[in-house]
Amino acid sequence: MSSDSQIKLVFLGTGGSYPSPQRNVSSTALKINGDVLLFDCGEGTQRQLMYSSLSFMAVNKIFITHLHGDHFLGLPGLLMSMNMNDREEPVEVYGPQNTAKVLKDIITKGYFRPAFPVQITELNPGATLDFDSYKVKTIKAAHNVPTISYSFKEKDRKGRFDREKALELGVPEGPLFSKLHRRESVEVDDKIITPEKIVGPPRRGKKVVYTGDTKPSLDIIEEARGADVIIHEGTLDPSLSSAALEHGHSSVDMAARVAKKAGVRKLFIDHISPRYKDTEKLEKKARDIFENSEIPKDLSEYLI
Amino acid sequence: MSSDSQIKLVFLGTGGSYPSPQRNVSSTALKINGDVLLFDCGEGTQRQLMYSSLSFMAVNKIFITHLHGDHFLGLPGLLMSMNMNDREEPVEVYGPQNTAKVLKDIITKGYFRPAFPVQITELNPGATLDFDSYKVKTIKAAHNVPTISYSFKEKDRKGRFDREKALELGVPEGPLFSKLHRRESVEVDDKIITPEKIVGPPRRGKKVVYTGDTKPSLDIIEEARGADVIIHEGTLDPSLSSAALEHGHSSVDMAARVAKKAGVRKLFIDHISPRYKDTEKLEKKARDIFENSEIPKDLSEYLI
Numbered sequence: 008m009s010s011d012s013q014i015k016l017v018f019l020g021t022g023g024s025y026p027s028p029q030r031n032v033s034s035t036a037l038k039i040n041g042d043v044l045l046f047d048c049g050e051g052t053q054r055q056l057m058y059s060s061l062s063f064m065a066v067n068k069i070f071i072t073h074l075h076g077d078h079f080l081g082l083p084g085l086l087m088s089m090n091m092n093d094r095e096e097p098v099e100v101y102g103p104q105n106t107a108k109v110l111k112d113i114i115t116k117g118y119f120r121p122a123f124p125v126q127i128t129e130l131n132p133g134a135t136l137d138f139d140s141y142k143v144k145t146i147k148a149a150h151n152v153p154t155i156s157y158s159f160k161e162k163d164r165k166g167r168f169d170r171e172k173a174l175e176l177g178v179p180e181g182p183l184f185s186k187l188h189r190r191e192s193v194e195v196d197d198k199i200i201t202p203e204k205i206v207g208p209p210r211r212g213k214k215v216v217y218t219g220d221t222k223p224s225l226d227i228i229e230e231a232r233g234a235d236v237i238i239h240e241g242t243l244d245p246s247l248s249s250a251a252l253e254h255g256h257s258s259v260d261m262a263a264r265v266a267k268k269a270g271v272r273k274l275f276i277d278h279i280s281p282r283y284k285d286t287e288k289l290e291k292k293a294r295d296i297f298e299n300s301e302i303p304k305d306l307s308e309y310l311i
Numbered sequence: 312m313s314s315d316s317q318i319k320l321v322f323l324g325t326g327g328s329y330p331s332p333q334r335n336v337s338s339t340a341l342k343i344n345g346d347v348l349l350f351d352c353g354e355g356t357q358r359q360l361m362y363s364s365l366s367f368m369a370v371n372k373i374f375i376t377h378l379h380g381d382h383f384l385g386l387p388g389l390l391m392s393m394n395m396n397d398r399e400e401p402v403e404v405y406g407p408q409n410t411a412k413v414l415k416d417i418i419t420k421g422y423f424r425p426a427f428p429v430q431i432t433e434l435n436p437g438a439t440l441d442f443d444s445y446k447v448k449t450i451k452a453a454h455n456v457p458t459i460s461y462s463f464k465e466k467d468r469k470g471r472f473d474r475e476k477a478l479e480l481g482v483p484e485g486p487l488f489s490k491l492h493r494r495e496s497v498e499v500d501d502k503i504i505t506p507e508k509i510v511g512p513p514r515r516g517k518k519v520v521y522t523g524d525t526k527p528s529l530d531i532i533e534e535a536r537g538a539d540v541i542i543h544e545g546t547l548d549p550s551l552s553s554a555a556l557e558h559g560h561s562s563v564d565m566a567a568r569v570a571k572k573a574g575v576r577k578l579f580i581d582h583i584s585p586r587y588k589d590t591e592k593l594e595k596k597a598r599d600i601f602e603n604s605e606i607p608k609d610l611s612e613y614l615i
Contacts, residue, residue: 074421
């Protein structure tokens, strides 16, 4: 797989509710080609970006799950810093239904008005955004305020094209290359050349689900089926699962069960309560249920 | 001097305009007895407090200089975290004229309403707040939006009372102690005992001026006369002083000249532009003008 098609996740803030010295509040970045998508943008996200391998100026799409402060209060500062660095490219901000007014309001507080376009769009659960090389679908989350989870799906791509092989078989560079890449046979010097020899199997697009705050949800399990990665909140340890549910949250074991039921490849658990300094035991509880569970540290990265 | 009367400054954010990996945006804490005062509260201040020797829960007064984002966007997150930690004690928030609406609005964004009292007060330049053991006065700053600087002045205190000496001279513990402490003579066994032997000289209250964003200002120099500490912004280096003035800021040499003219004991320069990774040269430029200049690092402390 060529490196330009790799998707990079950067866990900018893996803490829940309020920050701790170990973990900042919610934000995860997803980099695909030239795009940097942020899922949630808690207070301090711009500085986390500065500590990371990503540039805060590269962020062009921000997906907010809901309007609890630890998920969106980093938005105005990030946009202001972009502005002070002469940004001209637009930023797209997405949030659940009935949030555009608040989001617009908070990014124009005090004397600040961004000089670049900031487009704010409300999304209902089930909506699908179709971008160049990927789609983003929203899922109704089960939190105590209107919240949407996001499902990122890279579009399937054509198989790898073996250029050397094509030339070797006498295919001249040009339109016939494209035809073969589209899996059509071509004729060269009265010889039929079929794509099987030259074009690899279609490459399945990667899928990443980011839940934000939620109780375990069938809608999320359904949408996450076969995902490469699910980033599911797990605020509390299993002994506090009732308290978690009561506040619209999950415990780490619940996150693991969601991952298991959905049959995903990898589970990252975030929104860890600041009460936990050491998360080794929490991680073990999740792994007992779903082996490929991980509680990422802030600023850690994962390539898909 | 007894340790309980020491004033502690904690530089939480010494960077200007937007954060850098080295410096967070504006906030300085002043601790006196049980009170923790914040001057400005940029994004991420609550987390800086968590890294510091102070508790974010101990903050009870917040003085905002003006409504540029790097000076007030940390307010809602800090209050939310206090709320999630079951705070009941009130927090007083102060800002310049015509800011109460914005400040009130930003701390109730999304679904958050603090369950403890948050009292927001607008202050005109020249106003004085009289607290138990100190006063805070506002000064008109010279920035490009309405901005007030703050002058903190500890009240003068009675001289140190030499308890051992008093007992040695035959003064019984009780009302006569208080009388002596008030510098009145007392009579014990027909002997007149004067306070000079027992009570030290009155102790001058400490004075700290925090400017926020400003060009050099005569009003600030006037108010800062003889201060123990002035925390003056110095966004840029001397070669960029015109640019600094144009945006309502000071260069580090300007800050040093203000300190020199006001005859303060110590100058701390903050609001350093993120363009400077190494501030040694900047500090030297200031010291060439006013020897006792310092560019504090984030989280450094100073006892007065």
